Amino acid sequence: GDSVTQMEGPVTLSEEAFLTINCTYTATGYPSLFWYVQYPGEGLQLLLKATKADDKGSNKGFEATYRKETTSFHLEKGSVQVSDSAVYFCALTRNTGGFKTIFGAGTRLFVKA
């Protein structure tokens, strides 16, 4: 079945460091890929998405490229801030005649000042 695998956290970085959170997926067909972010005590919010191969999603300095050849959608940011501390979820959606969104386990990011 469909699945999403993220790197385990927590990830701890100093402010202004480079961030990569790895995400790989397994799915038949052509899913859409998403990154959501969850701040403490809140629900998930969409960070960025890509709907077809080689698309790059970007928002708030974060970006991720849909790589069909490696079935990956790694999240990157060039310079993290303390305010980026949160849990990041990679997700895919595939239309199966209904549709289902599969979320990864989440990766917690701590950014130190």
Place this chain on the structure above:
Amino acid sequence: DAGVIQSPRHEVTEMGQEVTLRCKPISGHNSLFWYRQTMMRGLELLIYFNNNVPIDDSGMPEDRFSAKMPNASFSTLKIQPSEPRDSAVYFCASSFGSDGYNEQFFGPGTRLTVL
């Protein structure tokens, strides 16, 4: 503009009691999702509705769980009887469209504790 509204925000109950969680989706959205989040199992889709009709309830853990959407602006998730293993944060989310490729907007969640 109000986002997805969930109530209550926190619920503490005793094993065997009935629990009802409520959700008001964003006006104009026609898809609604119920998720459960725990440390052990992560974020799990329980059920989703499109145009008030349940489309996929394969994630509902057992018959103790039921969900309804009587109209476009209201949904409930009921657990009867509740058990300690049902303790989790339950999220409701809504989106526009029926193909799943649009952004889902999440509510703040209901933290359920079953003693």
